[in-house]
Amino acid sequence: MTKSKPACSHTLPKRDLCQLSTLALIASASALVAPHVLAEAAPTTNKISIKTLSYQDYQPGIDRIDVDAKAIDFLMPIKGEWSIAGNVVHDAISGASPKYHTSGITPMVDTRNAYTASVTRYFSQDSFTAGMSYSKEHDYLSRNYSLQNSLSTADQNTTLITGVSYSADEIMPNSIFLRELKHKRSLDLVIGLTQVVSQTDLAQVTLRHSSGRGYFADQYKLYDLRPDERRADTLLLRWNHYFTGNDSTLHASYRYYQDNFGIKAHTLEFEYVYNLPDNWQLSPVLRYYTQTRADFYFDPVANDPYADADTVGAPISVVYNRYLDGVPASMDQRLSAFGALTYGIKLQKTFAKTWTVDAKFEQYDQKGIWALGPGSPGLADFYARSLLFGISHSF
């Protein structure tokens, strides 16, 4: 240890880069072109949906990020051969986030506005979708462009989905760890196959390869440095089974994820959609997620000679030296090894076949000891709860 003690002044701006809101863009882009069975069939009715999200995550004794989100989504068929779709999302984000591990909780506030739009052209056995999305926060800007083709066999029992998307992001400097505008660009390739397995079963397998270059670090985390390249592969298997006996449906899915950060993750999810009398619908949800840690994630330590009162438990010697040498290092909880369980329930009521109102509650619990393999030690457990309300109308 020849370098001087780091200037841990901890004058990080009262803001955090946990721009979880920006991620809606990914989700929206995914939703925009997510494979559906019989995707080549043009929609016949207009649909408009509104949804609100109240989200709060927390660790024992400390509330972290609070998000109030509002979204409106529409789908409009045109002449039986075209459709346009889009949505607008507004997020109000506030609360606090850790500078390292689950410590150094620092206040933050932000808003985000995101827009997506797509147009689809339908043919007898295939369809083409072109989409774009835009998301803006005061320190983050993202643009995404996507193309997708959906091609079915003549009997429409098998559908091949291929897609490509390109993202160009800008990260604006807003902390002592970032002095200039940074870019991040990524290319995604997707191929999927949806198969009608029986009169009551639909199966789908999707592969995604993502390749990105640019700034992947978190400017608000202490001495956070990550590779300037991220390659990720995802395998997603989904199975929907309809139970004729009680008019219910089971959605089962498994996802495998791996990337060049060294992270491997497994996700298993079940949703049981149970139709009740009078057009009520009840859907319990259960999800388990586990990931290994990134190669450059460092656990908390008991006593580091270079840690001070503001960096208690942080392996400053190691992380700071790597930071100076340009070698990746991070103390971000999201790159640690953990397991997480989500459980929730959704209640939905349909009126006059065209109006739908729904409410959903979800609880998320994340713990190191719940990891499938060795979990990361020394982190506080992490929790989140979500409450969603939605209304939708077809006409």
Added chain:
Amino acid sequence: MMSGFRLVFRALVLGFVVSAITGCTLIQPVQPWEKGNLAKPQMVFDEDTLDRQFAEHTYTSKEAASGGAGVGGGGCGCN
């Protein structure tokens, strides 16, 4: 592991091409008039767009893995 992905990728394409050309699969084909239950809204993958969008949104803010159902890996700001 990449080779595994390439293998699955090729199997997917090959499976589709073979089934498209021969019109036969290992699975007994379901006829159009037998698809009443498959056409129900709850049988659609990601029927509730905004629900899935918010879920992906909040998960990606807490977990390293993301995506899978479609293209659109860009725009990730949750570093």
